[in-house]
Amino acid sequence: MTKLSMVSDAIIRHIESGALREGDRLPSEGELAANHGVSVGTVQKALMQLVHSGLITREQGRGTFVSGTRVAPADVRYLRFRDAEGNELPSYVHARAVKRLKRKGPWSDFLDGEGYVRIDRVISVGGRFDLYSEFWLREEDFAELGGVDRTALERNLRELVAQRLSLPTQRVDQWIRFDTLPSSAARELKLESDQPGFIMELRGYTLRNRPLYYQSICSGPFAERLVIIRENGQ
Incomplete structure (x- = not known):
């Protein structure tokens, strides 16, 4: 382990244990x-x-403070990373932006509709590398959520939709490929625009097989072990 990783891991362990x-x-x-x-x-x-991973913030003249929120386990249950010793790495989420868009893409092909809301988030995996997530909802469904603050966006989005809209996720289709990263993902991950990487697409369905959300998760190269979970057919 490098000296840089040693310091990062020590701070993360203190956050994990509740000491920070x-x-x-x-x-x-x-x-x-x-x-x-x-x-x-x-x-x-x-x-x-x-700081880039969203776990801490630095304020001029005041110091460095803990800001990261632990991702609810259910929100990343399908992606778990382990170090060389087999220890599961904690994941922390940082909300980047919420955007209303009319643009078409795989999300519109799946969700149908006229307008969409995209929730951009970065998930830090043990402070070692980042995942970039885009979570798409129909504009009308997002509006039904009511006021959504940053704290809510940094927790489990599936549970948020289920609780506020009474629309539980009944089934999730998952695809994985190794391909050129979308420009938005490369930009957030600070990678070259033409760099290939890990891309996972998820399509969530609710009651009566109705399309509920579209999500993409991207990352650059990583050396950690990835475990992909499929629970109850998801």
Whole structure:
């Protein structure tokens, strides 16, 4: 494990254990460097990596604070990553944007309708690499959710739809391919626009086999072990 990974993993373990909670302030860069026996430069790189993943925020003159929200297990139950020792890596979500679009694509082919809402999120896997997720709903379905704040968007979207619209996910079709990443995903993941990567598409159905949501998940290359779960036919 590199010194950079050692610092990142230590901070993530503290968040996982509850020793650091949302809103808590991290030790100074100098304290972290001394505690881990690394340079301040290494600490700065580790913190910037965690900032990009949405786990922490840095405020000028105030310090570094925990901001990441743990993804509800059901929200990523179909994708689980493990390290070389077989330990499951925690996942954290960071909402990027909510956009109303008329643009056509695989989401419109599946959902049908005139307008759509896309929820963009980045999921940090153990602070090691990121997944970029686009979650599409019909515009009218999103409107029925009522006011949706950032906290809600950083939790389980399937459960949010099920609770507020009484539309449970009954079935999910899943496809995986290795292909050139969409420009939006490459941009969020800070990868070259023509770089190939991991792409997973999910199509969720609710009661009476009605199309409910379309989701795509992308990432660049990763060395961690991926376990893909299919539960109850999903």
